Amino acid sequence: MQGVGDRVQGVGLLRVLIAGGGTGGHVIPALAIAREVRDAYGAEVRFVGTARGLETRLVPEAGFPLELIHVGQLKNVSLATRVRTLLDLPMGILKCVTLLRSYRPQVVVGVGGYASGPAMLAAILLRVPTLAFEPNAAPGLANRLAGRFVTAAAVNFEETRRYFHGARVTGIPVREDFFSIAPKAGGASKRLLVFGGSQGARILNQIMPTILFPLLRDLAGLTVLHQSGPRTEAETRQAYLETGADESRWQVSAYLDDMPARFAEADLILCRSGASTMAELAAAGKASLLVPFAAATDDHQKKNAEVFVGADAGRMLLESELNSQALIDTLMEMLRDDAELKAMGEKARTLAHRDAVKEIGKMVRELAG
Numbered sequence: 001m002q003g004v005g006d007r008v009q010g011v012g013l014l015r016v017l018i019a020g021g022g023t024g025g026h027v028i029p030a031l032a033i034a035r036e037v038r039d040a041y042g043a044e045v046r047f048v049g050t051a052r053g054l055e056t057r058l059v060p061e062a063g064f065p066l067e068l069i070h071v072g073q074l075k076n077v078s079l080a081t082r083v084r085t086l087l088d089l090p091m092g093i094l095k096c097v098t099l100l101r102s103y104r105p106q107v108v109v110g111v112g113g114y115a116s117g118p119a120m121l122a123a124i125l126l127r128v129p130t131l132a133f134e135p136n137a138a139p140g141l142a143n144r145l146a147g148r149f150v151t152a153a154a155v156n157f158e159e160t161r162r163y164f165h166g167a168r169v170t171g172i173p174v175r176e177d178f179f180s181i182a183p184k185a186g187g188a189s190k191r192l193l194v195f196g197g198s199q200g201a202r203i204l205n206q207i208m209p210t211i212l213f214p215l216l217r218d219l220a221g222l223t224v225l226h227q228s229g230p231r232t233e234a235e236t237r238q239a240y241l242e243t244g245a246d247e248s249r250w251q252v253s254a255y256l257d258d259m260p261a262r263f264a265e266a267d268l269i270l271c272r273s274g275a276s277t278m279a280e281l282a283a284a285g286k287a288s289l290l291v292p293f294a295a296a297t298d299d300h301q302k303k304n305a306e307v308f309v310g311a312d313a314g315r316m317l318l319e320s321e322l323n324s325q326a327l328i329d330t331l332m333e334m335l336r337d338d339a340e341l342k343a344m345g346e347k348a349r350t351l352a353h354r355d356a357v358k359e360i361g362k363m364v365r366e367l368a369g
């Protein structure tokens with residue numbers, strides 16, 4: 001087996017800049033890539049993000065340095081904000097040029113999200129090799145603009161390759177612990193995990209309290225853990241309290257730090273179908289009821305969910321079909337059927353990309369060398 005020293009021979013110290021962030025869907029795979037290039041190739045890794053993304057908490061907690069740049073929003077904002085964002089863009093690119101000149105990374109990895117666009121553009125201008133990471137079937141704005149000019153790209157779907165130069169289908173890196181989750185035995189004491197992606201999902205926060213009481217009444221051993229997102233934690237907890245359901249059988253939390261442990265406890269997961277969420281369901285081999293976010297770019301969450309439905313690895317309820325009756329009926333049916341939960345979990349596991357992070361790490365190493 002090669003040691004770290006052997007693998008970095010000829011490159012000197014590998015320096016990697018990872019750019020992007022915003023939501024967990026960008027930051028969490030970025031951290032998996034950072035750990036891989038650090039541990040496998042001895043790389044020094046820095047991040048560049050913006051002050052309003054989840055990176056401000058998760059990146060320092062993981063022990064990596066983070067530089068902040070100012071980048072405004074372009075999507076779902078007023079015309080005035082869009083104009084301001086475009087006017088600010090040259091400053092953002094200039095700041096990234098300065099950063100690249102002082103840090104001198106051999107590779108810049110763009111994971112999508114606010115800071116990704118200016119950093120990738122700066123790297124392209126300075127001819128620093130670039131790797132784009134795109135987990136969704138349809139790329140977001142930053143990757144769509146930079147896609148043709150990057151040196152290489154790591155994607156999750158075959159159909160996504162056409163947006164990029166040098167794309168390979170690698171899958172999405174997820175935290176290693178998801179892969180070692182053992183199947184649950186089934187039986188009466190079931191656990192339902194409800195989570196709405198890194199920011200929570202208002203629709204799940206509103207509908208769950210409407211069915212909580214009858215759900216807990218009719219399934220005697222059931223407990224519910226509900227992640228609400230930080231913005232609506234208090235009102236979601238209040239709505240749960242007002243159901244009068246036994247408080248020892250449910251818990252509302254703004255954000256769950258140890259997601260692999262929360263997945264391990266769950267028999268069924270009711271969630272959005274963001275890209276990393278799907279990769280984690282597959283890695284963990286968990287049964288799911290998926291509610292795609294209808295306003296996602298090109299309806300990509302529905303496409304993500306359809307892959308699971310097509311493989312009998314999960315069920316889907318579209319937002320347009322979601323009402324209290326449909327939800328409680330589906331949850332009851334699934335939670336009462338141990339054989340279905342088990343079979344679904346096994347099917348989900350077949351969709352996992354075990355080596356995604358290793359393949360992406362290798363691509364970074366190749367670009368550097």
Ligand SMILES: CC(=O)N[C@H]1[C@@H](OP(=O)(O)OP(=O)(O)OC[C@H]2O[C@@H](n3ccc(=O)[nH]c3=O)[C@H](O)[C@@H]2O)O[C@H](CO)[C@@H](O)[C@@H]1O
Pocket residue numbers: 023024025026028112135136195196197198199227254255256257259273274275276277278280293296301
């Ligand atoms: C509303 C929206 O636009 N969502 C997008 C966003 O979703 P979002 O940011 O929710 O992304 P994903 O579903 O891909 O990933 C969420 C990540 O956050 C983690 N997590 C979540 C909640 C929590 O309490 N603790 C925790 O650790 C999950 O384990 C997972 O690793 O980025 C994804 C990847 O580009 C897209 O596919 C989604 O469509």
